[in-house]
Amino acid sequence: MPWTSVCLNDEDVCCLEESGHRCLTYVQALREAHDMILASDPEAFVIGEGVDDAGGVFGSTLGLAETYGERVMDMPIAENGLTGVAIAAASVGMRPILVHMRADFLPMSMDQIVNHAAKWHSMTGGQVSIPLVIRSIIGRGWGSAAQHSQGLHSLFLSVPGLKIALPATPYDAKGMLLAAHADPNPVLYFEHRWLYGAKGPVPAGHYTVPLGQAVVRRSGADATVVAVSHAVPQAMQAAAALKDDGIGVEVIDPRAIAPLDMDTILASVAKTGRLVICDVACRTAGYGAELTCRLAEAAPQLLKAPVRRVSFPDLPTPASPALEAAYYPGVEDIKRAVRQTLAK
Amino acid sequence: MAKTNAIPLDELLDAMTLLRRFEEKIVEVYPQQEMKTPVHLYIGQEAIAAGVCAHLAPTDYLVTTHRSHAHCLAKGAEPERLYAEFYGRVTGCCKGMGGSMHPAFPELGITGTSAIVGGGIPHGVGTALASKLRGDGRVSAVFFGDGASEEGTFHESLNFAALKSLPVLFICENNGYATVSPLAARQPDADVAHRAAGYGIFTEQVDGNDVAAVYESAKRALAHIRRGKGPAFIEAKTYRWKGHVGPEEDWTRGGRPKAELDEWKKRCPIELLLTQLEKSGLDRAEYAAKVARLDAMLDAAIESARSAPMPPVEQMERLLFRQETH
Numbered sequence A: 001m002p003w004t005s006v007c008l009n010d011e012d013v014c015c016l017e018e019s020g021h022r023c024l025t026y027v028q029a030l031r032e033a034h035d036m037i038l039a040s041d042p043e044a045f046v047i048g049e050g051v052d053d054a055g056g057v058f059g060s061t062l063g064l065a066e067t068y069g070e071r072v073m074d075m076p077i078a079e080n081g082l083t084g085v086a087i088a089a090a091s092v093g094m095r096p097i098l099v100h101m102r103a104d105f106l107p108m109s110m111d112q113i114v115n116h117a118a119k120w121h122s123m124t125g126g127q128v129s130i131p132l133v134i135r136s137i138i139g140r141g142w143g144s145a146a147q148h149s150q151g152l153h154s155l156f157l158s159v160p161g162l163k164i165a166l167p168a169t170p171y172d173a174k175g176m177l178l179a180a181h182a183d184p185n186p187v188l189y190f191e192h193r194w195l196y197g198a199k200g201p202v203p204a205g206h207y208t209v210p211l212g213q214a215v216v217r218r219s220g221a222d223a224t225v226v227a228v229s230h231a232v233p234q235a236m237q238a239a240a241a242l243k244d245d246g247i248g249v250e251v252i253d254p255r256a257i258a259p260l261d262m263d264t265i266l267a268s269v270a271k272t273g274r275l276v277i278c279d280v281a282c283r284t285a286g287y288g289a290e291l292t293c294r295l296a297e298a299a300p301q302l303l304k305a306p307v308r309r310v311s312f313p314d315l316p317t318p319a320s321p322a323l324e325a326a327y328y329p330g331v332e333d334i335k336r337a338v339r340q341t342l343a344k
Numbered sequence B: 001m002a003k004t005n006a007i008p009l010d011e012l013l014d015a016m017t018l019l020r021r022f023e024e025k026i027v028e029v030y031p032q033q034e035m036k037t038p039v040h041l042y043i044g045q046e047a048i049a050a051g052v053c054a055h056l057a058p059t060d061y062l063v064t065t066h067r068s069h070a071h072c073l074a075k076g077a078e079p080e081r082l083y084a085e086f087y088g089r090v091t092g093c094c095k096g097m098g099g100s101m102h103p104a105f106p107e108l109g110i111t112g113t114s115a116i117v118g119g120g121i122p123h124g125v126g127t128a129l130a131s132k133l134r135g136d137g138r139v140s141a142v143f144f145g146d147g148a149s150e151e152g153t154f155h156e157s158l159n160f161a162a163l164k165s166l167p168v169l170f171i172c173e174n175n176g177y178a179t180v181s182p183l184a185a186r187q188p189d190a191d192v193a194h195r196a197a198g199y200g201i202f203t204e205q206v207d208g209n210d211v212a213a214v215y216e217s218a219k220r221a222l223a224h225i226r227r228g229k230g231p232a233f234i235e236a237k238t239y240r241w242k243g244h245v246g247p248e249e250d251w252t253r254g255g256r257p258k259a260e261l262d263e264w265k266k267r268c269p270i271e272l273l274l275t276q277l278e279k280s281g282l283d284r285a286e287y288a289a290k291v292a293r294l295d296a297m298l299d300a301a302i303e304s305a306r307s308a309p310m311p312p313v314e315q316m317e318r319l320l321f322r323q324e325t326h
Helices: A010-018 A026-040 A064-071 A079-091 A103-123 A153-158 A170-182 A231-244 A262-272 A287-298 A321-327 A331-341 B009-032 B046-053 B069-075 B079-086 B121-134 B152-163 B193-198 B211-226 B258-265 B269-279 B284-306
Strands: A023-025 A044-048 A095-100 A133-138 A163-165 A187-192 A199-201 A215-218 A223-227 A249-253 A256-258 A275-282 A308-312 B061-063 B140-145 B168-174 B202-207 B232-237
Touching: A010 A023, A010 A199, A023 A026, A023 A170, A026 A044, A026 A064, A026 A095, A026 A170, A026 A199, A044 A064, A044 A079, A079 A095, A079 A103, A079 B121, A079 B152, A095 A103, A095 A170, A103 A133, A103 A153, A103 A187, A133 A170, A153 A163, A153 A187, A153 A256, A153 A275, A153 A287, A163 A170, A170 A187, A170 A199, A215 A231, A215 A262, A223 A231, A223 A262, A223 A331, A231 A249, A231 A275, A231 A331, A249 A262, A262 A287, A275 A287, A275 A331, A308 A331, B009 B046, B009 B069, B009 B079, B009 B211, B009 B269, B009 B284, B046 B069, B046 B140, B046 B168, B046 B211, B046 B232, B046 B269, B061 B121, B069 B079, B079 B284, B121 B140, B121 B152, B121 B168, B152 B168, B152 B193, B168 B193, B168 B211, B193 B202, B193 B232, B202 B211, B211 B232, B211 B269, B269 B284
Parallel strands: A044 A095, A095 A133, A133 A187, A163 A187, A223 A249, A223 A275, A275 A308, B061 B140, B140 B168, B168 B232, B202 B232
Antiparallel strands: A023 A199, A163 A256, A215 A249
16 A cells, blocks of 8 residues: 555655656645645635745745735734634634644643633534644754754643644645544644655545544554654664564554544554554653553553653753754664563 | 714613623522522623624624623523523533533624633634635624733734734723732733734723713724724723622622722613613603513523523533534
8 A cells, every 4th residue: 555655765765656656745745735725725724934935834835825825824923812813713614724833832822722722612512613723843953952842742632622643654744634624623733844855655636534543554463663753754664674683563653643543553452462652752641651541441461561662751852963862762762662572 | 971972872771781680680599509600790891792782793703701791692692591501501502511601602703702811812803814814894893801901812912903904893891800909910001902002903992881982982993993994992991890700799808899899889881871861751660660571581581591401411522523524
């Protein structure tokens, strides 16, 4: 299945292109999804700092303002207020996509996301829903430091009423943005800056990837690795390397952490008995903690070894390259974690 | 009193009387402890909701606050659907999910209510942005108190509304208190309107207990908005008779001086209008008969609301997300 593949290098991409598949980068797929949404839905609009400028949010909205005019709208540096503005426009049937250059800016709008968007459908007795998509980008590297590189997706797990998407491939970037746009509920859509250049197969037409449907990226019988966002290509590289050592790793990408597709994960752990969870965020109370608890509640007997997590340490991201190198986990850490689950 | 030419004073009196009696009924039944919802009463401020909403069509949007009852009624909400909501009944406007602080009447342009102070201000700007993008000619009216003007959302909202020239009317009901904290303890300048004017917004200040003055001010402000000139802002100075929440008066708990309340009660917006109308022939006995008929209607609404069924438990999960897709 080309649509679930993760291209790890130029060779993978060439292979798919030669077999007739159209390949785009993650950022091109994002831009294409915006273009399709704006072209097909007059109620859709894109609002965010710099969405209409020369950079176009790292290229993801580049040039769209020329086609769609005021429906691609710059905004004041007022994240909470403008989230409220977008929520209310959504409450009367518009379909806004609000864009933050960094996920770190979401805490500025915590009140409107947590107290308002998430609760509106319940609180109004089901009369009004909020079809709002909030895009944000997890940064990394070049000394981005503690306020421009956080993965804050799991913060929102304890707020019922939000869907949380973390697309890892160009195919999912497009299909999940189209799904988020079509969803009548608020969707937090987390991208990763280091995925923007990744290439992969993307069909030209309209398609959606359901929010809350995991995908098995690679099959294996010995250990299950669950990974999201930029950790997915890392997990795939680790799995490829471990295969050379005769270890079969099954890589599962939940693609959304709310709703979380536990069925696919449980089916895999039932087969392997071993679980490693990879995240692009700090360790404590990440989505892996919730996943592990649900596993423990549902089927603790499946585990043959302790669960391992590969995540950022519970520390603010440092600036110095020497410290960044120590801070971020990589392919080797995932390989080590898999081996640990197989050690006994 | 402002000039009375062409001001529908009889209708404004009826509207204010409805808002007052609706809440006085709550005060009556609240001690029974069956109405299990924190009520934030509007008594004393009725001229503002009545004077502004007289100019709004059902299609216009309205954003209210935790102190929501009067705005909903003045926009046309049925008393029984509010009472039922306060009693937590499935027949309430939000099926018992919102209570007193979160009413929604989408058919009246009230798409939900925030009880976070300042939380709703950007919502009125958002509905106005929708109207501008759609060109539907609707206006949005956003009510909030003086306390909300201290929140960041107030400034973010005014800035954006002015920047985009949006069709939104901001109405600051300055009653001088946030719970029991006086304005002077919270703001360096007693006139919230000065902040709005700083954003280049068409701004007026008005006696919020003079319904004719509020009506006239709202008329000018909405004419400005409907001419496409951008947002407008009204600061209406008034006084809340009851405590921040609940049916008691604050002096009973040492929250505010009784003498201050007594002075403001002399400027009751309904009594001021009644006195004026008496000069042009209003019969107090006829008014009393009208109030009695209104009371009978409200009593029936309360009884009907109270006897309605509670919501089914499964409703909580069902309402978390909307199911159908676009």
